[in-house]
Amino acid sequence: MYSTPFHTTSINHLTFLVTGGGGFIGSNLVEYLLLHGAGSVRVLDNFSTGFRQNLLPFAGNPALEVVEGDICDLATCLAACEGVDIVLHQAALGSVPRSIHNPAMSNEVNVSGFVNMLTAAKDQKVKRVVYASSSSVYGDSVTLPKVETQVGNPLTPYAVAKRANELYADVFAKTYGMEIIGLRYFNIFGNRQSPEAEYAGVIPLFMEALLQGRAPQINGDGLQTRDFTYIENCVQANIKAALVQNPKALNQVYNIATGVRSKLLEVYQIIGKAAGVQQEPHFKPARIGDIKDSLADISKARALLGYNPQVSMPEGLQRTFKWFKLQKQLLEQAH
Incomplete structure (x- = not known):
């Protein structure tokens, strides 16, 4: 992963803060930055939805600093930003169903924490x-x-929270x-996306079920x-946005997807x-707040950020399944 850089200038003089760095997307950003010699990478995470194990592969890297703390505390945020050049803000309480279950908590983390x-x-x-913004801001638009x-x-x-962020x-x-x-993510999937989280994404749930010989559930x-957008494309977008020099690219929001x-x-x-495996899934009623169709126009990100998704959905699924299968094998060997 990430052997080919998405940037053309050195990042060894820059200090990055990755909030939510123990999470799925955050830990992939940490991996990229450390692999390509970032001067310093600080992670801020309270590990409520992220996992310390996501950062274990980089534990010996002297450029990595892990701060356990909550973005809902302003003093913690101020300390975490000290001496930082670029913030990659991924910390959030993700998931549409979670926000429906607990709107107050969603607002506290995703809006107040963002501010x-x-x-x-x-x-x-x-x-x-x-x-990180979200394609959810398109709401009831059928365009x-x-x-x-x-x-x-x-x-x-x-x-609502993600629109407030913007x-x-x-x-x-x-x-x-x-x-x-701001980067409006469209259904990001890939390595380190946990199927064990309370509100896990559909792709890791599919993979986990099939690896365990179970029929997965489909809502709708x-x-x-x-x-569906593979994690490597998402990381590319973040790096391009972090380092872009075109003044017209600043203070904008962009769709981050594949356009398919x-x-x-x-x-x-x-x-x-x-x-x-050929396993007939279990169909359940559609979830509240789920839209029928989604597709991104990525021409703005292409033009202003130089974003160019390299990994197609089918290839990304193949890579992700290999990773999930390997994790299962390693877990079995450990026991």
């Missing part, structure tokens, strides 16, 4: 903040493909002269479409083929 991070970055004179300028009405508390980022950029870039008829949509049943069939 804390922007405030800390402002006060500590951080050069740039790149943050396809999704274009950054046409958002709909949010359908869930999580979507509004706060815009205000902080204009009011305080900050450099802030399986014909809903998504722009796939039915959920197609995804399941590809995973089943990789697993060598």
Whole structure:
């Protein structure tokens, strides 16, 4: 993973802060930065949804510093941003169902925590903040493909929070002269995405079920479409956003996806083929807040960030399944 760099200038003089660095996307960013010689990589995570084991492969690297703390505490954010050049803000309480179950907590972490991070970055004179937004901000808009300028009405508390992030980022950029870039992720999947989390993504749940010989669950008829995006493409977008020099690219939000949509049943069939298993899934009612179709227009990210997704959904699924299978084998050997 990440043997080919997504950047062209040295990063060995830069200090990065990755919030949520113990999580799925955060730990992949940490891996990339350390592999390519970042001067310093600080992780801020309270490990409520992230995993310490995601950072174990890098434990001996002197450039890595792990701070256990919560973005809901402003003092913690201020300390974490001290001496930092670039913040990659991934810390959040993800998941649409979780936000429906506990909207107050979703707001506290995803909105108040985000404002804390922007405030800390402002006060500590951080050069740039790149943050994770979400395709959920498109809400009830049925327009396809999704274009950054046409958002709909949010359908869930999580979507409200992510839209609030974008509004706060815009205000902080204009009011305080900050450099802030938002990335609207579309269904990111890949290595280190946990199937054990309470609100796990559908792809790790499919893989876990098939590796255990169980039939997975599909909410809805399986014909809903998504722009499934492999983690390596997501990391590329973050690095490009962190280092882009084009002034027109700053203080914008971008769709981060592949520009291709796939039915959920197609995804399941590809995973089943990789697993060598033909197992009929269990169909359950569609979830509240789930949309039928999603597809990103990525032309803005291509033009202004130089983003160019390298890994297709089928190839990403193959890579991810190999990783999951290896983890299962290592776990069995350990026992």
